[in-house]
Amino acid sequence: MFFSPRLIAFLLAGLISGLTVAFLAFVEGVTRSMLFVVAVSSLITSFFLILFAIEILVFREVNKLYKTIHKLRMRDFSFSRSTIVKSNNPFRKLNDEIFVYVARKQKEIEELRRLEQFRREFLADVSHELKTPVFAAQGFIHTLIDGAIDDEKVRDKFLSKAAKSLDGLDALVKDLVALSQLETGEIKMNFGTVDLYQMTLEVFEQLENTANTRRTSLKIKANPPGSVLVKADPQRIAQVMTNLIENAIKYGSExxxxxxxxxxxxxQYAVQVRDNGPGIPPEHLNRIFERFYRVDKSRSKERGGTGLGLAIVKHILNAHKSKITVMSKLDKGTSFSFKLDKAD
Incomplete structure (x- = not known):
């Protein structure tokens, strides 16, 4: 049977009114008209007081509890801290506490699921990346063991290919170690004064052969012209500049x-590395800083690289309290930007 707040209030008010009249009936000198007035007044007064108590203090808050449970079932965990007010009402406090607690726990669960999914994907990616150079080197060496070592030309060719595969494996392991150390904070930044203009010229010299092979011109633009002195770790920022410029050469237009x-x-100084290549499709822009993520896997494999460069760049700049951003338009080119504090 369903009891509405009004019915419950009326029954309780009637009980209170009846008890009041029964008590007054034993008092000497009380007339029937007086008993009638007391009965009606106590009934009305008790009815509204009880209705207010039930409706406002109980039913309304219980309904809020049901709404909270419904939101939790629908995985709607959005809440504003301004809506959580201090109240002496135990139902309201219970409602707020339940919602906040479950919302936090659910977010923790979702974060654990995300990390678990990331772990599985990472292990799969590492296995795949390690398998390629290992199997390649293994194949070349076994071929030589099976008799090809007697042919001088074949021997030199296969040894060269096996060495190249092992060099790629070595680079991959080093990048994995560096990325792990950056994420755990094992690598500390040694800040000093760095001339980014001079450093970029040195990176251009290192990558000159790669740029000449792809007939790519390298330019520097400084506003104002001259030295660009920033506060940074020289070794790590050189790694950032080398990675970004090398990627721009490899994946830009020939x-x-x-x-x-x-x-x-x-x-600060704003730094931008820009190419006029084919650009990156919009659906890939949010993921290019993930480990092993490649926009075009076939082309990336052909042009080398471990797939960890941009992830390392991101962590190095995070350690410099900076953030790297990317803008790209198809057939227009791609630009990577970040900022570094000026040197004192």
Missing amino acids: GGKVQVSFEEEKK
Whole structure:
């Protein structure tokens, strides 16, 4: 049987009114008209007081509890802290506490699931990346053991290919170790004054052969012209610049250009590495800093690389309290940007 707040209030009010009249009936000198007035007044007063108590203090808060449970079932965990107010009402406090607690726990569960999914994907990616150079080197060496070592030309060719595969494996392991150390904070940044302009010229010299092979021109633009002195770890920022410029050369258009620009701001320098290549499709932009993520896997494999470069760049810049951003338009090119504090 369903009891509404009004019915419950009326029954309780009637009980209180009946008890009051029964008590007064034993009092000497009380007339029937007086008993009638007391009965009606106590009934009405008790009815509204009880209705208020039940409706406002109990039923309304219980309904809020049901709404909270419904939101939790629907996985709607959005809540504003301004809505959680201090109240002496135990139902309201219980409602808020349940919602906040379950919302936090559910977010923790979802984060654990995300990390578990990331772990599985990472192990699969590492296994795949390690398998390729290991199997390649293994195949070349077994071929030589099976008799091809007697042919000098075949021997030199296969040994060269096996060495190349092992060099790729060595680079992959080093990048994995570096990335792991950056994520756990084992690698500490040794900050000093770095001239980014001079460092970029040195990176251009190192990558000159790669740029010439792809007929890519390398340019620097500084505003204002001259030295670009920033506070950074020289070794790690050199790693960042090398990775970004090398990627721009490899994945830009053949016969294109790569430009590194420096823009002076009040307390920082804005750095941009831009190419005029084919660009990156919009659906890939949010994932290019993930480990082993490649936009075009076939082309990436052909041009080398471990697939960890941009992930390492991101962590190095995070350690410099900076954030790297990417903008790209198809057939227009791609630009990577970040900021570094000026040197004192």
